[in-house]
Amino acid sequence: MNSLLKLNQVEAYINQYHILHNISFDVREGEVNVLLGRNGAGKTTTLRTIMGLNSVSKGTITYEGENIANEKPHIIANKGIGLVPEDQGIFADLTVGENMSVAMKQENAESTKRLEWVLELFPDLKKFWRKPGGQLSGGQKQMLAIARAYVNENELLLIDEPSKGLAPVVVEKVTESIQQMKDQTTILLVEQNFLMASQIGDRFFIIDNGETVHHGEMEALKTDKAMMKTYLGIS
């Protein structure tokens, strides 16, 4: 299968701190690839670096055959990459509809179709269309953030810990919807919730201390108790 996105020996700093030391992995078209790793391992920084919100000091990030390392975020976004940040990045004073409008660059048949599809997936967004984003529940905010990243004809979604802080039933709902999005778009998911990750992931990469240390098929990881214990602290 083709790889849509490929990171090769990426290094990055935040201010003077060397955070990413050696990140290499590839995301294949049509798959859900999952980044795993302990708190503080560098997963969020990796997503932000792909998005151009953090600069690359060494290495390459290739998207559809083109090096996008150190491009500006809006240029990267316009190439078809959408970000659902860890804090969801909802515009709190804007309504759900306005949050979607900011994302939608044009309103044509294609974008209307995508909007309708995603509103069917997340009926709550339709219901609370005129409600300020800041007043949504945690789960609804997550749905809005995902819908907003999806609606722009993006081919790759970077989703950072969508289950964080959500009640188990809501996690199930989000898991289900990400599963449904698989047919439409490629996903790079950061997820600490191993149950969720194992349900929707095709392949995984483990990041430890700013380095990609392992990768493989999700199926294989499910039975590899030793690996889970060493890198994920799951016993």
Place this chain on the structure above:
Amino acid sequence: MDLLFVLLINGLATGMLIFLLAAGLTLIFGLMDVLNFAHGGLFIWGAYSGVWMYHVTNSFTVGIAAAIVTGLVIGLVTEKVIIRPVYGNHIQQILITLGFMLVLQELIKVVFGPSQKAVAPPAFLEGSFMVGDIVLIKYRLFIILIGLVVFFVFAYIFKQTRIGLIVRAGVMNKEMVQSLGINIKLVFMVVFMVGAALAALSGILHAPYSGVIYAEMGLEFSILAFIVVIIGGMGSFKGSLVAALLVGCMQAFMAYYVPSLSLATNMLLMVIVLVFRPQGLFPVKG
């Protein structure tokens, strides 16, 4: 009663002028996180260039247009040359914009001469009329009207247009706006230019109101605008209107009753707001 009404109209007119100056300041801070101490420089350049054109053409309308164009042009240059290199660094911003403020102020003296200039309202706005037994001064009503028009036009833009939505979203979360494919630098530039044009508009409208213009008035007047930005909530457009009218009225009433305390009362108002609502009256949520 009549006196109170006259002071109120005065206060609202002053308030509107402060609002025009503070609106740009609050947006520039809210969106770009830039402390722009050169904003008062746009105010005097608007006043001088507008008055010059007004006197040359004998048309106040042309004078206003000239001030706005001057604001847009100086705004563009300021953003590109002065502000762009210091995004993200408040200390540098304060130093460089304060320095640039003084440059703009001294350049006024070089270009237009060092002495102050008298300015009268145009004939169609001169004088007053009576409603019942209340005297209404036309030019003050004109300022209030322009201020209201600007407020409602911008409120419409913020609510109903894509660029307006983007600016509001940018005030809340710049990174997210960029991640949605929007060139934030371009948005910054437009907002800075528009803010500068509003400051220049404030300057030209202020000229016949005070009857005289001089180079130092920009700095003086922008202090009030800074107070307004803090009281209204940094980044809040609506907050800047409410706070400006409050400060304008306070200014008008104090100037009549206890003139020596008028700036001090506004400072006090700011301190009170800071103590009880540190985010201002209309805080912008992140």
